Amino acid sequence: CVMPHILEHRGCWYAFGFGIPADATGDERFGTCYSSPDLKVWTKREFLPLPGVVTHTHGRDVIYNAKHKQFTALGEAYGTSVAFYTSPTPLGPYHKEPDAHPVFGLPGDSVLFADDDGTAYLIYNSFAGPVPQRFTYIYQLNDEYTDIIPSSLTNTSHVMEGLWMFKRDKTYYLMGSPLVSYDVADDFYLTAPSPLGPWDYRGLF
Numbered sequence: 617c618v619m620p621h622i623l624e625h626r627g628c629w630y631a632f633g634f635g636i637p638a639d640a641t642g643d644e645r646f647g648t649c650y651s652s653p654d655l656k657v658w659t660k661r662e663f664l665p666l667p668g669v670v671t672h673t674h675g676r677d678v679i680y681n682a683k684h685k686q687f688t689a690l691g692e693a694y695g696t697s698v699a700f701y702t703s704p705t706p707l708g709p710y711h712k713e714p715d716a717h718p719v720f721g722l723p724g725d726s727v728l729f730a731d732d733d734g735t736a737y738l739i740y741n742s743f744a745g746p747v748p749q750r751f752t753y754i755y756q757l758n759d760e761y762t763d764i765i766p767s768s769l770t771n772t773s774h775v776m777e778g779l780w781m782f783k784r785d786k787t788y789y790l791m792g793s794p795l796v797s798y799d800v801a802d803d804f805y806l807t808a809p810s811p812l813g814p815w816d817y818r819g820l821f
Contacts, residue, residue: 617648621677621727623706629655630706632663632678632689649707663707678706679730681761688736688761692726695743700762713762720753720769721745728757729781729811736761737811739779739790747795752776754811772815774806781811790815 617633624630629652634645649663677690689710691699698719701710721742730736736757742750752775756768776792783789790806806815 617650620650623678623680625680625706628653630661630678631658661707677726677728679728679736679761680706681730681734681736683734684760686761688728690726690728690738692723692740695722695724698723698726698738698740698764702760702762716763717766719755719764721750724750725777725779727779727781728761730761731783731811735811737781738764739781739811741775741777741779741795748775750775750795752779752790752792754813756812768812770812770815772806772813774815774817776804778803791821 617631618635620631620633622629622631631650631652633648635648636645647663649661650658651661652658678687680687686702686704687706689701689703691701698716700713700716702713703710719738719740722744724741724743726738726740728736729739738755738757739752741752744750752772754770754772755764755766757763758765772790775795777795778793780791781788786809788808788811790808791803792805793803794801802820804820805818807818808815
C-alpha cells in the first residue's frame with residue numbers, strides 16, 4: 617500500500633493507497649485499501665476500482681462528506697485532468713460524477729483535504745511548464761465534493777510535490793518536497809490562516 621491516505625470512520629481506520637503490478641512495464645498502478653481497529657493490526661480489504669479512468673493516484677485519496685453522508689474518491693489522469701467518484705461506503709462501489717471543471721496548469725500530485733467545518737479542497741502541483749514555474753495550486757470543492765469551484769483558485773507560489781495538508785489550532789500546514797521525483801531532497805512546509813492562503817514558507821521539517 618504505497619503512499620497511504622488514512623481515514624477514520626465509525627471507529628475503523630482505512631488506509632487507501634496504490635499498488636504496482638509485479639509485471640508492470642511502465643507506470644501502471646491499482647487502488648488498494650487496508651483497515652484497522654487500532655492502527656496496529658491491518659487487514660487487506662476488497663477495494664472496488666474507480667470506473668472509467670486510468671489514473672496515476674488511482675483512488676488513493678478518499679474523504680468523507682458528513683453533510684451528504686457519502687465518500688468521495690479522487691481519480692487523476694496524471695498531467696491531464698481530475699475526476700470525482702462517490703460511494704455510500706468507504707470501500708465502494710464508487711460512481712463517477714459528471715466531468716469536473718478543468719483545473720489550471722494540469723494536475724500533478726493531487727490530494728484532497730476535508731476541513732473540520734465540512735469544507736473540502738483539492739491540492740495539486742502543476743504538471744505543465746518549466747519546473748521553477750510548476751507551482752502548487754488549491755481549489756475549494758463544492759458542497760457535494762464532486763467538483764472544484766473555479767473562482768476559488770489559489771496559487772501557493774511554491775514548487776513542491778508529495779503534498780499533505782493538516783490543520784492545528786487555527787493554522788493550516790502544507791508539507792511537501794521539491795520536484796525531484798525519486799531523488800533525495802529535504803522536505804519543507806508552508807503555513808496559512810486558510811487553505812486558500814496566503815501561504816508562507818516556514819523551512820525544513
